[in-house]
Amino acid sequence: MGFINKILFSKSRSHEDGIFFSDLKKILGFDPINTDYYKKAFTHRSSNKLDEKGNPINYERLEFLGDAMLGSVIAAHLFSKAPGGDEGYLTKMRSKIVSREHLNELGRDLNLAKFIESKIPLAHFGENIHGNVFEALIGAIYLDRGYLFCEKFIHTRVIIPYVDIAKLEGKVISYKSLLIEWCQKEKKHFHYDVFEDNALDGQRLYGVKLSINGKVIAKARATSKKKAEEKASQRAYFAFQEKINRK
């Protein structure tokens, strides 16, 4: 509604909103209904915005909500995927998944920082801003589309690409070494190339692609070359696992 109103009443705002809407849709994987929730999820308290009742408009309350939704979706996932794990195990695994460091990585990977509205330059924020707005985004999804959309988003953006129980348990130390081992056994040539080396708001980002027998198999971005290589290896490893299973 807010979005439609703005299209009707403001030409310049409608263009901006249109870009926000389409960028957001790519991240969400579905159409947002009320973009106001998402705008709030990217508004830093330094903006000093207030609603008509005098309550501050910023992402902090949404962070609380998103954190709770993330906690319950991850709990349900672990419950079903680790049928032999006791209460202590499940609690420990969840803490690893929703760790501050991991949430920051998730927010950074989706490049959520570009949406942030703030009076303080982004470079002045610490790492936690990425995780904070990621949690706030989940809170906004809950308000806009309800629990089931929230659950689906967490599956697509958190669980499928990042939650690997074997790795969390420390059973897999490095996907890069698993992949190299596999390539050697299968007599395949592989190499890692840096295809991107950016600095965004003082934060350096490396993009690495992994090719096997001359074909690009996986790409990944991270804050160090080593991390990007590991992430690309993990993606390739899972892609190959599927191929192996299909044979």
Added chain:
Amino acid sequence: MGFINKILFSKSRSHEDGIFFSDLKKILGFDPINTDYYKKAFTHRSSNKLDEKGNPINYERLEFLGDAMLGSVIAAHLFSKAPGGDEGYLTKMRSKIVSREHLNELGRDLNLAKFIESKIPLAHFGENIHGNVFEALIGAIYLDRGYLFCEKFIHTRVIIPYVDIAKLEGKVISYKSLLIEWCQKEKKHFHYDVFEDNALDGQRLYGVKLSINGKVIAKARATSKKKAEEKASQRAYFAFQEKINRK
């Protein structure tokens, strides 16, 4: 399915299951589909039960799941009911609602202890058993009927009867004193009567009814007369508030 199988294959079990099903239905407010989840929610580890894969059957994992669901439903409720509260306020209010003491009270009020299957006599358990099985029950509801049923159950059994933001904030000290004040102002006669005084598994329970102008207005059970009077007063206060608003 488990329930239907048992009806078909075992006459004596079917009678037991029938009682469990109907008692459970009263507490849930809806038909359970798979009663096996609920049986697990009331099975203590001392039963030493294992499933076909050798995983223990008891309520501990369900407790983890129920705790997460309770956390997210309460978070969403507080978010909408306290639009002026910041993240710190919301976190603090949620902690009060899901405090161990409060969960024990909820489990005790529903008399969940009577369902517990254990090799240890109930009298040997501490107070926490009530809250633990209450959380496990929520986990079972999630598995059996999904998030929305879980949310509805928490609204009916936790939020409506117990979550009063004013009281949690310490703004209302005692509903009994508010009610007495109101009766005196409105020139109404009131009295509290104990209608029940039971000991269940070493736990004493008092039932108190509150009458105003000779008519029973509210009943409540608790572990002390004082607590039961306070609870009955709260119920009466809210019932009257509605009447006052309707005028």
